[in-house]
Amino acid sequence: MISRALLVACCLLPPSATRADDVQPPLEFQPDGFRASGGAVGSGFRAAVRVAPAELWEGDTAILTVRLSAASCQQPPLRPRLKELAALRPLLDPKKPLVLIDAPKGPEADRPDRTLDGHTWEFDYKLRPLKDSVTRLPPLPFDTYRPSSIAALPGRYQRTYSEAVPLVVKAKAAAPLVEPPPIRVPEYLLNLAEGPAVLRRQAGGPLLPSLPWLLLGLLLPPLAGVGWYVVWRRLFPDAVRRARLRQSRAARQAQAALQALGPAPDVPRVARVAATYLQARFGLASAEPTPADVTGALLRAGASEDLAGKAAEFFHACDAARFAPASAVSAHDLRDAAVRLIATVEAEPWADRF
Amino acid sequence: MGGSLLTVLLLVPAVPSEGDLLAQGNAAFRQGVALVPDPKQTTAARKSFAGAAAAFEQLSQSGVENALLYRNQGNAYLLAEDVPRAIRAYRRGLQLAPDDFELRRALAYAREQVVYSPPGTLGRPAIDHRPPWLPHLPGASLWVVLALYVWGCLGLARWRMIGRAAWLSAGLSAFVAAGLLGAALWYEERDRLQEQATPFVVVAADGVSLKAGNGRDYATRFPGIPLNRGVEARLRFERGDWLQIELAGGEVGWVPRAAVLPGR
Numbered sequence: 001m002i003s004r005a006l007l008v009a010c011c012l013l014p015p016s017a018t019r020a021d022d023v024q025p026p027l028e029f030q031p032d033g034f035r036a037s038g039g040a041v042g043s044g045f046r047a048a049v050r051v052a053p054a055e056l057w058e059g060d061t062a063i064l065t066v067r068l069s070a071a072s073c074q075q076p077p078l079r080p081r082l083k084e085l086a087a088l089r090p091l092l093d094p095k096k097p098l099v100l101i102d103a104p105k106g107p108e109a110d111r112p113d114r115t116l117d118g119h120t121w122e123f124d125y126k127l128r129p130l131k132d133s134v135t136r137l138p139p140l141p142f143d144t145y146r147p148s149s150i151a152a153l154p155g156r157y158q159r160t161y162s163e164a165v166p167l168v169v170k171a172k173a174a175a176p177l178v179e180p181p182p183i184r185v186p187e188y189l190l191n192l193a194e195g196p197a198v199l200r201r202q203a204g205g206p207l208l209p210s211l212p213w214l215l216l217g218l219l220l221p222p223l224a225g226v227g228w229y230v231v232w233r234r235l236f237p238d239a240v241r242r243a244r245l246r247q248s249r250a251a252r253q254a255q256a257a258l259q260a261l262g263p264a265p266d267v268p269r270v271a272r273v274a275a276t277y278l279q280a281r282f283g284l285a286s287a288e289p290t291p292a293d294v295t296g297a298l299l300r301a302g303a304s305e306d307l308a309g310k311a312a313e314f315f316h317a318c319d320a321a322r323f324a325p326a327s328a329v330s331a332h333d334l335r336d337a338a339v340r341l342i343a344t345v346e347a348e349p350w351a352d353r354f
Numbered sequence: 355m356g357g358s359l360l361t362v363l364l365l366v367p368a369v370p371s372e373g374d375l376l377a378q379g380n381a382a383f384r385q386g387v388a389l390v391p392d393p394k395q396t397t398a399a400r401k402s403f404a405g406a407a408a409a410f411e412q413l414s415q416s417g418v419e420n421a422l423l424y425r426n427q428g429n430a431y432l433l434a435e436d437v438p439r440a441i442r443a444y445r446r447g448l449q450l451a452p453d454d455f456e457l458r459r460a461l462a463y464a465r466e467q468v469v470y471s472p473p474g475t476l477g478r479p480a481i482d483h484r485p486p487w488l489p490h491l492p493g494a495s496l497w498v499v500l501a502l503y504v505w506g507c508l509g510l511a512r513w514r515m516i517g518r519a520a521w522l523s524a525g526l527s528a529f530v531a532a533g534l535l536g537a538a539l540w541y542e543e544r545d546r547l548q549e550q551a552t553p554f555v556v557v558a559a560d561g562v563s564l565k566a567g568n569g570r571d572y573a574t575r576f577p578g579i580p581l582n583r584g585v586e587a588r589l590r591f592e593r594g595d596w597l598q599i600e601l602a603g604g605e606v607g608w609v610p611r612a613a614v615l616p617g618r
Contacts, residue, residue: 224504
């Protein structure tokens with residue numbers, strides 16, 4: 001009996017008895033329009049809307065004022081987002097007859113434009129009717145939350161409506177029709193491409209293939225080259241062997257011939273041995289080549305300019321020793337130079353292929 | 355049963371064929387051209403061009419895509435005073451035929467019609483530094499690169515066999531040519547992939563503000579310098595009804611989805 005009386009007494013207490021920082025409107029059963037209505041917490045809320053001027057021309061701007069008042073309030077309302085209220089949406093959608101311009105944005109944007117007595121707040125908006133078909137502003141719903149006087153018990157959401165506001169929108173006189181300026185464009189814009197090509201389906205695909213195909217394309221050609229080389233060596237072993245034999249035989253014969261010349265070699269014979277060697281190895285045309293012939297043959301075979309120059313220098317020295325007895329180069333030196341030249345040529349990697 | 359099926363078939367509107375659409379667009383375009391010389395028929399001419407553009411648009415949506423169609427479509431839109439859609443059509447055409455002189459010339463003219471907000475260069479398209487005489491590589495270039503590469507590999511193999519210096523120089527020359535052409539191909543492919551990753555968009559309305567975030571409440575990036583119809587940009591992200599775009603100068607911001615035309 002006593003506890004029942006206590007419960008009744010608690011319910012009769014005004015909501016303001018509850019501390020403000022305890023009030024957290026629950027998400028459960030929260031109406032969609034609660035936040036758009038300003039999220040006010042308290043009791044006895046009333047809403048009123050007025051438009052000034054209530055009579056205006058199409059496209060003119062009026063001030064719409066929303067006034068919210070409460071009997072008691074724990075959390076005052078923020079600026080209601082009218083555009084999100086379901087009742088106004090049909091009028092505010094694109095191509096509809098009403099334009100609502102919210103207050104300027106900023107840190108103070110959510111605050112009321114006027115607080116009248118601590119329990120009454122006013123918010124201003126700009127309203128622009130675009131057509132004379134707008135005759136009234138419909139009643140607007142505002143959701144608030146009323147907390148329970150007992151902290152342990154949940155409060156409840158409440159809805160209050162403003163009255164409909166009549167509007168008189170006068171149509172402006174239609175503007176006189178003005179013929180647009182004539183079309184002046186370059187001649188090429190008036191050309192029309194015709195023919196079956198206009199119905200073609202042109203594909204703009206990638207320029208490069210995917211990575212696997214790209215790797216395949218990069219790896220296959222070198223492998224093909226190596227494979228071709230291996231197959232060639234197997235199919236034509238004679239050609240390979242001939243080249244090797246020719247190489248070893250010519251070099252061996254030339255070295256032996258140079259050694260056989262003895263301690264006092266004859267210069268023309270030294271030159272002839274060297275020329276015979278080059279003839280056997282690289283197909284030198286002449287048996288008594290000039291330095292220029294030697295240079296050309298070696299360069300064609302793939303020798304470096306340095307090596308070709310040395311060979312030409314050798315034959316030049318031979319000519320000098322033969323036709324200029326006063327030459328400082330002895331036949332003995334020339335023989336050693338011929339041995340070195342043959343060894344150098346044989347050591348060249350490109351010479352393997354001859 | 356059969357009667358009701360017949361009724362349904364009769365009620366379903368017949369879908370025009372591609373040939374019909376093309377003929378319809380061509381006829382409307384020619385009608386517009388015929389009205390151009392008469393200054394009193396400007397509105398009627400623009401209506402005809404708009405009709406032609408709609409037919410060409412329907413044709414391209416059905417899968418027909420080529421530079422000629424997009425040129426016709428762009429011209430029709432431009433003559434109907436729809437600069438953003440004209441720019442979009444020309445750019446779509448240039449994606450298929452990057453060297454098409456007519457498309458380039460028409461796009462340059464359409465861009466001249468765009469009202470860029472002073473001051474500065476906000477929203478202006480980037481200057482194309484590619485020499486006009488330098489053609490874009492066709493898709494068949496890859497086969498040329500491959501042939502040169504194969505020729506280089508086989509040339510070196512032949513040089514290794516018989517040792518003729520001519521084969522060595524031929525193989526190396528083929529490698530150099532394949533490398534240069536391959537690099538050019540890679541460069542163009544990189545541009546194409548970038549175009550795919552960040553497709554172009556065209557601003558479709560005047561006075562569009564570039565916002566710092568995806569909502570009207572965010573600050574305007576360049577107060578007092580709105581983007582007008584025809585400004586081109588690249589699409590970076592989409593979030594709900596907002597798109598993050600990047601202008602040619604590198605400026606990034608958000609615009610409402612409804613304020614731009616997608617390039618694709």
